Amino acid sequence: MTTDTISTAADTPKAAGFVSSRRWLLWSGIAALCAWVLVPIYLVALGALGGRQGVYIWPKTGLPTGISLEPFILFLKTEGVVQSFLNSLGAAGITVALSILLGAPAGYALARYDFRGKDSYRLLVLLTRAFPLAILALPLTVSFIRLGLYDTIVGVGLIHTVLALPFAALVTQGIFLGVPKELEEAAWVFGCTRIQAFFKVVAPLALPGIVATAVFAFVISWNEVFAASVLTVRNRTLTAYLLTVLSESPMHYRFAGGLMLILPSVVFIFAVRRYLFAIWGISSK
């Protein structure tokens, strides 16, 4: 960046003009791509808040006229919406808890120990990535019926944990690698047991990263459609509920459903934006 500004200042006016037109091109490209992401979200929000009449306005201006919260609240009052929202929260909560509880210890082992079978374990975790995991819900229908897990939030949470766990193990490995070993060893020297050292020294330092991992596990579960639709009938998650009522819902209900799916995820991505690139840098190695 610094070399850029220096050369701009030192160059002749003609070259400076060339540079600034390139700058202009750069920023219009960035603006276009930002609009490409944001405008569709804005438009579906208009659809969700425009109600039944809004759908049939023709031609549309794209301006926020005639919108109110009322249609969205009406959608929330539709039978099954709130329940499926709560079910989604429950399944995502189970996914977060299980994938961190099972994944973080594995990540810690990968980061701190050399042991026989470490490579095979990593292979197992990476192998899950080459499989369309949600499809494994298909045979689980039968065993889940037998175990009483079919059509329950716990069952959905379990299959979503299969999606989130490999990710959690790999990412927490990277997070624990980032906590200096020396700090932990110093704690031992001062008389901490291993468990004390972990909870008093390592855990606080690793916490932000682990929270970010948890948020991702949440988003993975919140957004999953296929497994949730296959494994539930009455206790549907929000995605499964929307998928099954889709064909008989009026347009503005579909848009309201879409908006309801988007909002929490956007907030969560905003909350962990600092960790996004660190996490994916780690997990794509």
Place this chain on the structure above:
Amino acid sequence: MTNSRPWIPYLLILPSVAFLALLFVVPLVQTIWLAVSDNGVLSLDNAERMVTDINFTRSVKNTFLLTIAVVPVQIAIALAMGTMVAKVGRGRETILWIWTIPLGISDLAAGLVWLSILQNTGYLNSLLFGLGIIGRQASWLSYQTPVALFIAIAVAEIWRGTAIVMVIIVAGLNQVPKEFKEAAEIFGAGPWTRFWRITLPLIRPALQSALILRTVLAFEVFAVVYALGGRNFPVLVGEAYNWQNQNQNYSVAAAYAVLIMIISLAATLIYLKALKVDPERLP
């Protein structure tokens, strides 16, 4: 660390191994067995029923075409985003946040978002009408307009799925040492040469994992298709879903699942081979 207690790492990974064995390996074996058996004996009946089904060829063709259309565009947009944002100082964080928003959006929601734009009284038609290109509402998502429907689904997939590719590629670009670029610049390499000969080879590991991830996900495409086109555009996972939930035929659904797995594994192996990452050339 000390090896006084060698069982500690095994204790730590055991819960996750047990979990994955129960809910990943077992269902995997079950799926394969369901697909290749009939009343407990080996049989190819399910595969035959799958292949002779009226929607089979179309769903294979649609899924492959969609993957071929979507994945390269996503890689290209993500690379453009990565190179653009590298030139930005202030505002970089905000731009990256906006571009990563679709990461949190499910394929079902993406389908519904684009439905609001592409439905008959939607914003695309309004725009085209305003510009005088169309005289009355055109329909884009019906079975009579298969090409338009295909493009609509591809656009929705590109809109949603590019974010993850971008994040992986930007993470890869961040790891490229500045010295490489500066050295190339000193030796007179122009921006294009630098991009093709320096940057692209150096982010090959990131490209590889982005390609694997996106391709496997592209073969799983389902909800976005259903939200936009309903049953008008059969894809593999959609067929598996229908056989399972509508026809209650778990064996044919499993046959579809096995087919999707074989395709995903094959794609992964091809990427691993074609983009071989030489560990010694990593920065």
